[in-house]
Amino acid sequence: MMDAMDAIFTRRSVRDFTSQPIPDELLDKVLQAGVAAPSGGNLQACRFVLVQSPERLAGLRALAPGIIGRPTAMIAICKDNRPPSNMGGVGDEHSAWIDVGTALENMLLGAHSQGLGACPIGSFHKQAVAEFLDLPEHVSVVLLLALGTPRTSPGAPGRRPLSEVVFRERWGGSGSG
């Protein structure tokens, strides 16, 4: 099993996949990782639609320009928009959005730690994808997650240095204490 910090620092957004199908047990682990993510007020507002059929994947790809390569599985990360009280939770709309982010990151790292490539997709026609997936009215799709066996993996895109984005004790504060 890959160390958590190794997974964080070696993960890349993989868009180029082989045609090799993903074993169900690996996909289940990715989904379990998403469900296990932190949830504000334990609202658990995320819903997931797994697509594996080649024909359905091709259809999804036509509605989602952000899917560049040919993933062998896609997970639509959706949000249940009903009031928290209707879901037996205490969170709010804000925490539901955060839940999507925590679930996504868990799934990205879960996929990478199992040797899978993954890429979050934000460019898609939301209404068309919702229709294609037969989502009920109270559920909206927030992100798509493309998954597959990596054929190529991009280099690290670079990040701002800590000195630029991290402050100590107060905004603008630097140094170790």
Place this chain on the structure above:
Amino acid sequence: MDDALKNDLFLLVGYLLSSAHGLYDEPASYGPFRLLDAAGRLLEVMQSHNLSDPFLAEIEKELAKERFGAMSDLSMRDDLNALVMRYTAELKSRTPGL
């Protein structure tokens, strides 16, 4: 035209339409990328239906480098220019009377 080719082109139309709609709200730099990606997808379809040729197969490989790289690698403008000029040389060689 066989049904598989018809279906691939049908899917490509969907990609072009959903891209066009999406670009209203996406960063301007996504426009060139979508067109480049569309060229790559069209070449993939041609390749899979034996409608390509060695020159276009090479172009497809070059496009793949842009399509599958990190999104921050946007030195794409110069690479695209080089591709257009390479295409132009090929176009001249294929155009009678030039």
